[in-house]
Amino acid sequence: MNFEFNYNSSRSRKSRFYVKFSDHIKLALEISVALLFAVGIGLWFGNTLFGSLVLALAIILALPLIWYENDIKKMQPKIEPKNGVLWLEEALLPEVAGKLKSIECPFNLWLAVKDTWQQQFFCIRYGVPVDLYESLSKEATDVQSILQHALDLSQHHGENQISIPSLMVALFKTHPSHAEVLGVLGLDEKELETSIDWLHHNEEIIRNAKNRKHTGGLARDWTFGYTPTLNSMANNISRVIERGGHLKRDTAPHQATVNEMIKFMSKGRQNVLLVGEVGVGKTTTVYSFAESILNDKTVPEIIRYNQVFSINPSSIIGMSNNRNQVEMAVYKIISEAHKSKNAILFFDDAASFFQDGNGAIDISKVILPIINNGAVPIIMSMTPSEWQNISVQNQAMTGSVNYLAITEPDRNSVMRVLENHSLKVEHQSGVFITYQSLVQAIDLSDRYINDIAYPGKAIKLLENSINHAEGKLITAKSVQQSVEVTYGVKVQVASGLEKQELLNLEDQIHQHMINQTRAVKVVSDALRRSRSGVSNPDKPIGTFLFLGPTGVGKTELSKAVASVYFGDVGKIVRVDMNEFTQSSDVGRLLDISSSTSFLSEVGRNRHTVVLFDEIEKAHPEVVNVFLQLLDEGVMRDVNNKKVSFKDAIIIATSNAGADLIRKYIEAGQEVEQFEQEFINTLIDSNIFKAEFLNRFDESVVFRPLKPEELMQVVDLLLADVNKNLSKQKVAVNLTQEAKWWLVQQGYDPRLGARPLRRMVQRTVENVVAKKILQSDFRPSSTLQLDVADLETEATN
Amino acid sequence: MLASDFIKWWYSAGWKLRLSSTTTHVKRWVDYFSVDILLKTMFAPWRQNAFSARPGSGLQGKVRVFFDNLVSRMVGFFVRVSVLIAAFFTVIFVFIFNIVVFLIWPFIPISPILVVVIGASI
Numbered sequence: 001m002n003f004e005f006n007y008n009s010s011r012s013r014k015s016r017f018y019v020k021f022s023d024h025i026k027l028a029l030e031i032s033v034a035l036l037f038a039v040g041i042g043l044w045f046g047n048t049l050f051g052s053l054v055l056a057l058a059i060i061l062a063l064p065l066i067w068y069e070n071d072i073k074k075m076q077p078k079i080e081p082k083n084g085v086l087w088l089e090e091a092l093l094p095e096v097a098g099k100l101k102s103i104e105c106p107f108n109l110w111l112a113v114k115d116t117w118q119q120q121f122f123c124i125r126y127g128v129p130v131d132l133y134e135s136l137s138k139e140a141t142d143v144q145s146i147l148q149h150a151l152d153l154s155q156h157h158g159e160n161q162i163s164i165p166s167l168m169v170a171l172f173k174t175h176p177s178h179a180e181v182l183g184v185l186g187l188d189e190k191e192l193e194t195s196i197d198w199l200h201h202n203e204e205i206i207r208n209a210k211n212r213k214h215t216g217g218l219a220r221d222w223t224f225g226y227t228p229t230l231n232s233m234a235n236n237i238s239r240v241i242e243r244g245g246h247l248k249r250d251t252a253p254h255q256a257t258v259n260e261m262i263k264f265m266s267k268g269r270q271n272v273l274l275v276g277e278v279g280v281g282k283t284t285t286v287y288s289f290a291e292s293i294l295n296d297k298t299v300p301e302i303i304r305y306n307q308v309f310s311i312n313p314s315s316i317i318g319m320s321n322n323r324n325q326v327e328m329a330v331y332k333i334i335s336e337a338h339k340s341k342n343a344i345l346f347f348d349d350a351a352s353f354f355q356d357g358n359g360a361i362d363i364s365k366v367i368l369p370i371i372n373n374g375a376v377p378i379i380m381s382m383t384p385s386e387w388q389n390i391s392v393q394n395q396a397m398t399g400s401v402n403y404l405a406i407t408e409p410d411r412n413s414v415m416r417v418l419e420n421h422s423l424k425v426e427h428q429s430g431v432f433i434t435y436q437s438l439v440q441a442i443d444l445s446d447r448y449i450n451d452i453a454y455p456g457k458a459i460k461l462l463e464n465s466i467n468h469a470e471g472k473l474i475t476a477k478s479v480q481q482s483v484e485v486t487y488g489v490k491v492q493v494a495s496g497l498e499k500q501e502l503l504n505l506e507d508q509i510h511q512h513m514i515n516q517t518r519a520v521k522v523v524s525d526a527l528r529r530s531r532s533g534v535s536n537p538d539k540p541i542g543t544f545l546f547l548g549p550t551g552v553g554k555t556e557l558s559k560a561v562a563s564v565y566f567g568d569v570g571k572i573v574r575v576d577m578n579e580f581t582q583s584s585d586v587g588r589l590l591d592i593s594s595s596t597s598f599l600s601e602v603g604r605n606r607h608t609v610v611l612f613d614e615i616e617k618a619h620p621e622v623v624n625v626f627l628q629l630l631d632e633g634v635m636r637d638v639n640n641k642k643v644s645f646k647d648a649i650i651i652a653t654s655n656a657g658a659d660l661i662r663k664y665i666e667a668g669q670e671v672e673q674f675e676q677e678f679i680n681t682l683i684d685s686n687i688f689k690a691e692f693l694n695r696f697d698e699s700v701v702f703r704p705l706k707p708e709e710l711m712q713v714v715d716l717l718l719a720d721v722n723k724n725l726s727k728q729k730v731a732v733n734l735t736q737e738a739k740w741w742l743v744q745q746g747y748d749p750r751l752g753a754r755p756l757r758r759m760v761q762r763t764v765e766n767v768v769a770k771k772i773l774q775s776d777f778r779p780s781s782t783l784q785l786d787v788a789d790l791e792t793e794a795t796n
Numbered sequence: 797m798l799a800s801d802f803i804k805w806w807y808s809a810g811w812k813l814r815l816s817s818t819t820t821h822v823k824r825w826v827d828y829f830s831v832d833i834l835l836k837t838m839f840a841p842w843r844q845n846a847f848s849a850r851p852g853s854g855l856q857g858k859v860r861v862f863f864d865n866l867v868s869r870m871v872g873f874f875v876r877v878s879v880l881i882a883a884f885f886t887v888i889f890v891f892i893f894n895i896v897v898f899l900i901w902p903f904i905p906i907s908p909i910l911v912v913v914i915g916a917s918i
Contacts, residue, residue, distance in 0.1 A: 008797070010797075010801045010804075013797055013798050013801055014798075014801060017798060044915070048915045048916075048918045049912075049915045049916050050915075051915060052911045052912045052914060052915020052916070053912060053915070055908075055911050055915075056907075056908030056909070056911045056912050057908070059904070059907050059908045059911065060908050063802070063904070063905060064802075066810075067802050067805060067806070067810075070810060070813055071805050071809065071810065216830055216833060217827050217828050217829055217830030217831075217833065218828065218829065218830055218879070219829065219830035219833050219834050219876065219879060220830055220833060222833075222837070222842070222843065222872070222875070222876070223833070223837040223840045223843075223844070223872075224843065224844060225843055225844030225845070226843055226844075339844055340844060341844055
């Protein structure tokens with residue numbers, strides 16, 4: 001296809017007239033014409049000639065106005081090649097064609113689209129810098145390929161014009177640094193092309209707002225009865241729509257559901273039961289249905305122009321004192337709806353009327369007969385689990401209602417819904433929403449909001465992000481910050497000081513524990529991978545199996561990670577697997593009803609270390625439950641509800657084979673030399689199954705501590721004591737001999753360093769306590785203890 | 797050049813548009829007055845104010861209900877007929893106005909000259 005542009009064609013001239021004929025000029029002309037007509041007519045009776053001159057001037061000024069309103073303003077671009085040539089002034093919007101000087105260089109194309117609202121929409125929503133376009137080539141060059149690409153994009157998206165976003169995308173791709181800019185923006189080319197559909201939809205909204213809908217005229221409701229009760233107790237959705245309070249964006253499945261609703265409501269028992277998870281769009285579907293029966297002339301007459309009243313059962317139950325009052329209120333509503341002949345009742349969250357419970361009263365005896373005889377058209381909505389319970393209790397109901405399942409839309413549809421909803425959010429909050437923030441809202445809501453379905457959860461997250469807008473812009477970062485604040489997790493890639501801390505993570509962890517350098521390294525590596533966005537986000541941050549004897553630092557490392565990475569040593573959920581030694585314990589493990597169950601704790605605090613202590617003690621069926629957790633980062637409770645572990649570090653510890661480790665060490669082997677052989681032994685002896693061990697990121701063998709390392713452990717324990725004493729401005733110190741004495745007394749080859757803590761408690765802490773009580777310890781002084789002091793205390 | 801574009805439009809597409817917009821304007825007013833709905837529901841009770849005789853009520857009760865409903869239907873009939881008459885005159889006016897505009901359309905661009913000539917000659 002050849003692209004040509006004729007600056008002197010009639011269409012080009014009219015387009016330039018369109019651009020110049022701004023709203024201000026138009027208004028000035030309209031006022032002038034009106035005034036001149038009035039003055040001219042007035043003068044006519046005094047001075048006919050002068051009056052006629054003024055009137056003539058008024059007519060002359062009115063002519064361009066008539067032309068503009070009836071022709072210029074209505075010019076539509078179209079793609080109609082003539083003899084293989086597509087004339088650009090025909091294919092472009094008049095506001096673009098009117099500013100086009102020539103098609104000699106890409107920069108000229110940019111000047112034509114510059115400052116249109118579509119260009120601003122594109123640059124703001126996608127974050128594309130205007131400077132990039134300003135630096136487009138001004139050299140005379142071939143723009144045919146750019147225009148061809150823009151045409152292809154437009155046609156691919158169903159446009160009968162070369163649209164502005166298509167031109168913006170095509171121009172963008174010609175810039176030498178476009179790939180780099182895309183990388184910075186976190187977009188790919190396909191995502192940039194979504195602007196074409198998004199803008200097209202917004203243009204449709206503007207067009208629809210300007211064009212009055214066919215709503216039946218002034219006598220529409222004269223054949224229908226009055227509805228004073230409904231007006232006071234229900235929300236008239238149809239009125240809301242007539243006032244323009246509903247922005248519809250139909251996706252194919254959504255439209256199919258609305259069509260089904262129209263069929264069900266037009267014949268037989270006029271009822272529909274919408275069943276879908278919270279947030280899936282049941283109420284929005286009803287709004288779309290209400291809009292269709294108001295505006296769509298093809299809808300059957302029986303429901304055409306009917307008013308849809310939304311009734312909230314909770315508010316009716318809340319306003320009433322007992323079951324009788326609720327029944328009376330509902331009966332009154334139904335009677336009025338029946339009498340009016342044009343009311344469709346929509347019981348949102350209808351389950352509250354079909355079962356007794358907290359905030360619910362079973363009045364099915366009132367509603368079911370109405371549903372059965374079809375006296376009043378009724379729409380109900382509830383969740384699948386609610387419907388499951390109600391249908392078991394009320395089996396007659398299953399045969400009476402027209403069931404329509406509303407399923408979660410796919411990702412593309414969710415994006416379309418969000419694009420649509422963003423207009424509402426922007427209107428209400430005065431912010432602009434970027435495309436990247438919508439993508440983040442979809443991704444992060446999927447990960448962190450489990451109690452609401454799409455698109456509701458993405459909308460919820462987007463709305464929560466308003467408080468984190470950067471200036472007047474909701475960006476991807478705004479959404480990430482909202483998630484971090486709300487759910488206490490880290491989703492942004494590390495920056496600034498945190499980067500340095502992550503790079504020196506090993507040093508920080510070693511401030512809390514001695515040696516076990518390999519274990520510290522693998523954990524640190526996992527945390528760095530997570531915070532740099534390298535690791536798989538659909539798995540836990542890290543999964544580790546720590547193997548080794550008691551008292552070598554397995555639990556200490558878990559605590560150190562909680563302290564260093566999560567900022568609080570209390571960010572640890574410890575599960576003692578000694579309590580899950582029977583197969584029947586699986587149910588208890590997956591029980592989420594108790595607030596102290598580990599699933600509840602993780603549900604509340606996702607960003608945590610989960611420590612499965614002594615995993616080898618757990619029953620094999622209990623261990624099998626962990627396979628999904630290690631694989632997918634989720635566990636399901638007894639009700640199949642997901643609990644995410646994707647922001648947790650999973651650590652399982654085991655003492656299994658401790659004696660064997662000691663034998664290896666006593667034989668003079670290093671951990672690296674026997675680690676794999678040792679793990680194979682655990683598998684061969686059926687202590688762990690291979691499929692379980694293989695699911696951990698790393699299995700790490702902890703070796704028993706050497707005496708010199710135990711001296712360092714004493715230093716750490718002493719530091720803990722001094723930390724407690726610091727409030728009283730005193731400190732305690734031990735001689736090297738005293739420390740060695742503690743190591744000798746406190747070390748047990750089978751219990752590792754664990755008895756050391758007790759020994760420090762029994763000797764050092766006791767001596768210090770007595771000195772403080774005897775007032776022998778002055779503020780700002782340091783108590784020096786020797787072996788004799790400790791021996792004396794130990795023998796007392 | 798722009799003037800020639802204007803003249804060309806005025807005496808071709810613009811003039812045709814006048815004719816087609818006559819239909820559009822008439823349809824819009826017919827829709828505004830809900831003419832089709834009024835005709836279909838000409839004898840329907842006004843705002844569903846219809847009554848039915850209670851079971852066991854005698855002939856007198858049934859006759860009273862019949863007359864009550866008749867009154868409701870008559871109210872509806874008179875309101876609807878009144879609106880239909882208003883709609884009829886409005887549509888006729890709109891139609892004639894549009895036809896007149898269509899007929900004088902070719903003379904509008906030269907009307908400033910005509911107005912001045914008439915003004916000078918009086």
